Amino acid sequence: VTAWNLVSSPGSGKTTLLCATIAALRERAPQRPVAVIEGDQQTTHDADRIRATGAPAIQVNTGRGCHLDAPMVAAAFERLPQHESGGLLFIENVGNLVCPAMWDLGEAGKIAILSVTEGEDKPLKYPDMFAAARLMVLTKTDLLPHLDFDLPRCIDFARRVNPAIEVLLVSARTGVGMDAWLDWLQLEEAVPCA
Numbered sequence: 001v002t003a004w005n006l007v008s009s010p011g012s013g014k015t016t017l018l019c020a021t022i023a024a025l026r027e028r029a030p031q032r033p034v035a036v037i038e039g040d041q042q043t044t045h046d047a048d049r050i051r052a053t054g055a056p057a058i059q060v061n062t063g064r065g066c067h068l069d070a071p072m073v074a075a076a077f078e079r080l081p082q083h084e085s086g087g088l089l090f091i092e093n094v095g096n097l098v099c100p101a102m103w104d105l106g107e108a109g110k111i112a113i114l115s116v117t118e119g120e121d122k123p124l125k126y127p128d129m130f131a132a133a134r135l136m137v138l139t140k141t142d143l144l145p146h147l148d149f150d151l152p153r154c155i156d157f158a159r160r161v162n163p164a165i166e167v168l169l170v171s172a173r174t175g176v177g178m179d180a181w182l183d184w185l186q187l188e189e190a191v192p193c194a
């Protein structure tokens with residue numbers, strides 16, 4: 001099973017992107033099992049949203065904890081129904097740009113999600129997260145015409161803390177960038193973890 005660990009501040013669009021990804025993967029690779037482990041301090045809202053797409057999801061509530069750890073993920077994984085080998089597992093970490101950077105969940109890679117409404121300076125302000133990530137996905141790009149977000153500057157800031165980080169632009173709302181995101185997932189799966 002290939003696992004991707006999605007890390008970001010609260011509300012960057014992780015669950016929305018995952019719902020759109022599950023729907024798109026159903027078209028591309030209908031046989032491939034896809035499951036999600038959802039981390040939040042409280043509520044089952046996100047797991048409910050994932051299950052509404054038809055994919056299995058386990059919600060982990062961390063209470064006062066600010067991140068998922070490997071034992072939590074292992075326990076949740078055991079509860080996933082018949083997750084066959086060869087499947088794809090998305091772990092949506094607790095919304096927090098600091099703590100989740102420091103925890104290895106057995107993932108193929110961390111994917112930092114940054115929405116364009118958060119400001120282009122976040123990679124410099126929270127460098128550990130962007131240093132730990134293989135990919136930065138800039139989300140909500142449909143909102144760019146309404147914002148002062150400086151895209152080249154944001155990419156430059158991310159590469160200052162992680163020269164190897166890859167960057168994708170996606171709008172889950174319009175679907176722009178979804179194909180490149182799915183291509184990245186497919187290609188990078190074959191690349192061993194650093």
Ligand SMILES: Nc1nc2c(ncn2[C@@H]2O[C@H](COP(=O)(O)OP(=O)(O)OP(=O)(O)O)[C@@H](O)[C@H]2O)c(=O)[nH]1
Binds near residue numbers: 010011173
């Ligand atoms: N305009 C626009 N809004 C989006 C897009 N993706 C997500 N949103 C909105 O952003 C808000 C937060 O989205 P979520 O998917 O819940 O974000 P999240 O990162 O999962 O949030 P937490 O799990 O609470 O950290 C919602 O109101 C979404 O409708 C997008 O591509 N474009």
Ligand SMILES: [Mg+2]
Binds near residue numbers: 014015016046092
């Ligand atoms: Mg979410």
